[in-house]
Amino acid sequence: PAAPTNSPTAAPTTPTPTASAVVPLVEGRQVELEWPDRLRMGESDVIRLALVPTKTGYIARAEFPDHALQTREVPVPRPDGYELFAVARLDGVGFDLAPTDDQERFVPEGAEVAWRWTLSPRKPGQQRLSVQMRLRWVPAAGAAGSTRESQAYARGLDVQVSSFLGLSPTQAALAGVVGMLLGFGLLLTATTSHGSKRDNRPSPANMQQSMQTAEPNPALPIETPGEMQLTDEESDLLRGLFRSYARVVIQNEFFSGYSGARTFLIQPIRPDGSADALTIVKMGLRETVRLEFENYETFVKDRLPPVTARIQRPPVTLAEHKQPGARAALQYTFIAKPGQPPVSLRQVLLQNPDPAYLLQLFETFGPSWWMQRHPYTFRLGLEYDRLLPPHFILEPIPGERSGKLLDETNNPTGLALTVGEVVTLQPFHQADLRAGGRSCSLTGIPGGGQPALRLRWLNAAPPSRPAAARVSAARMDLLYDWTANFDRFGLPDPLSCLQVALGETITGTRSVIHGDLNLENVLVGPGGLVWLIDFAQTGEGHPLFDFAHLESELIAHVLSAQTGSPRAYLDLLQRGSDPLLTALHQITGRCLFDPAHPREYQLALYLACLGALKYQNIDGLAKHCLYLTAAELGKKMFP
Structure with a gap:
């Protein structure tokens, strides 16, 4: 038989390479569109469009609770060799819009981009807007190819615009004229009955409702630690506040910021020898303490979470102290464990500069305060001028009244006075005795x-009547005197741009703010629990105000001490690597009107740093670091 043979097999061949299209990466994103579905004539509001990555999860949140919110999934191709941009535009004939043209944003992978427009209605009724977004792929540097573009999103919006009482603009104007005439008649009647004096401050009767008078128990002993000294008035306030107790033990005193108030941790002891819960007592100028209590009742009591220190009762003052400068006491609840008193955030960060404390502060109080925002357009000076030194320092002089007339309606922007100039000062309705009791702060009327x-x-x-006075100092003179010996290390003079900065118009937001968020008003208790005290300045304001003030505090009390020299601090600042500042800037990024434009916060911080130069309990190194921060910001904002 024939020998078997193996069937030949085809030799393997190497396939010829064929060109294949490169499959681009597709990034999952959501489009968020937020807008007001109702507006009134004369109001303004904001429309926000955002392109949000969804790789790490996604929760849709409106920035303003009364806004409508719509989301839509949009796949975003990212071909190799191209950079991605997104272009958005808002149009509407029934509105004044800003900005009005195409708005282009670079879209980094994994980062959110957002657009914001302000709108003001021109006429009432149902009004229509249209918003659209296009994706634009541009060849990267050195890569071949051409620019491509594709429509990614388009949507029409209906906004119901109402006018006064549902009237047309003409009818509303006519009603306004009639109302003005009626109001003028009422004003004449009121002027005849009560005179022309205007005072927006609470009446003595209203003040009395939020202030209790206490009779001191002269037999009550007060035990103080170490060499702590109390004035007679402070001792009497404690003897009135705890008059029914057998004794009072002061365990600790907290540094109380810059107001001249004193804050104590106190253990009241009952007649049977048992100890009541520890409590915090703050003593300060009576008007300031009263205002703190009223702000607490308005902005804190029913709005912030229970971890906030609670005021236990209305403040207490002494019956025999009626003169200006009299003090009052306010009693806060104390959140701690036995043997573990709270410490200020300053003390904690000096020992352990963990940014988690800052993030916890925002997560605890932000939802009820800083994130409850509304659109707000304002001149920077209107919110931030109060951080700076006074416009002028005046000393009373004997003799006849002469020179320029100063009253509470003067606009400080156009007021030019020189040191040594004699003026006539009219009485101011808002006059507050300063800490130390030697001078007054006079505040006019913004307009x-x-x-x-x-x-x-x-x-x-x-002054209770027109008085002659001499200008002994002006704001800019003070600032230049305080910083005359500071080395700027080649940076521009930050004071040269101060007036320009104060005049800038900011498109931002408004919310409830603490108003004095210094490191001593944030306490840290057991388990890292963070809570707030001191609500004397709490009210409506620019949310970035609090964090600009807090950052100036971090610079003055923590970072200056850590770095040890102005040059070392400036190196740290320019590297941008400090964990505390990084965490704080994450927070401020969430409070910006437009996260793509940090100038809103840079201006706030610039003024907060310059304003902190006035504090006498900040040392020279801290002031130098604050000055360098303002100079570095000035270099970025005013090239």
Whole structure:
């Protein structure tokens, strides 16, 4: 038989390479569109469009609770060799819109991009807007190819615009004229009955409702630690506040910021020898303490979470102390474990500069305060001028009244006075005795988008009638005197741009703010629990105000001490690597009107740093670091 043979097999061949299209990466994103579905004539509001990555999860949240919110999934191709941009535009004939043209944003992988427009209605009724977004792929540097573009999103919006009482603009104007005439008649009646004096401050009767009078128990012993000293008035306030107890033990005193108030941790002891819960007592000028209590009742009591320190009862003052400068006491609940008293955030960060404390502060109080925002357009000086030194310091002089007339309606922006000039000062309705009891702060009336005139009067008694005064210092003179010996290390003079910055118009937001978020008003208790005290300045304001002030505090009290020299601090600042500042800037990014434009916060921080130069309990190194921060910001903002 024939020998078997193996069937030949085809030799393997190497396939010829064929060109294949490169499959681009597709990034999952959501489009968020947020808008007001109702507006009134004369109001303005904001429309926000965002392109949000969804790789790490996604929760849709409106920035403003009363806004409508729509989301849509949009796949975003990212071909190799191209950079991605997104172009958005808003149109609407029934509105004044800003900005009005195409708005292009670079779209980094994994990062959110957003657009915001302000709108003001021109006429009432149902109005229509249209918003669209296009994706634009541009060849990267050195790569071949051409620009491509594709429509990614388009949507029409209906906004119901109402006018006064549902009237047409003509009818509303006519009603306004009639109302003005009626109001003028009522004004004449009121003027005849009550005179022309205007005072927006609470009446003595209203003040009395939020202030209790206490009779001191002269037999109550007060035990103080170490060499702590109390004034007779402070001792009497404690003896009135705890008059039914057998004794009072002061365990600790907290540093109380810059107001001249004193804050104590106190253990009250009952007649049977048992100890009541620890409590915190703050003592300060009576008017300031009263205001703190009223702000607490308005902005804190029913709005912030229970971890906030709670005021236990209305403040207490002494019946026999009626003169200006009298003090009052306020009692807070104390959140701690036995043997573990709270410490200020300053003390904690000096020992352990963990940014988690800052993030916890925002996560605890942000949802109820800083993130409850509304659109707000303002001149920067209107919100931030109060951080700076007074516009002028005046000393009373004997003799006849002469020179320029100063009153509470003066616009400080156009007020030019020189040191040594003699002026006539009219009485101010808002006159507050300063800590130390030797001078007064006089505050005028803001108007026309400008801040109030602020003066320091070098006398404990404010003028009750027109008085002659001499200008002993002006704001810019003070700032230049305080910084004359500071090395700028080649940076520009930050003071040269101050007036320009104060005049800038900011498109931002408004919310409830603490108003004095210094490191001593944030306490840290057991388990890292963070809570707030001191609500004397709490009210409506620019949310970035709090964090600009807090960052200036971090620079003055923590970072300056850690770095040890102005040059070392500037190196740290320019590297941008400090964990505390990084965490704080994450927070401020969430509070910006437009996260793509940090200038809103840079301006706030610039003014907060310059304003902190006025504090006498900040050392020279801290002030130098604050000055360098303002100079570095000035270099970025005013090239």
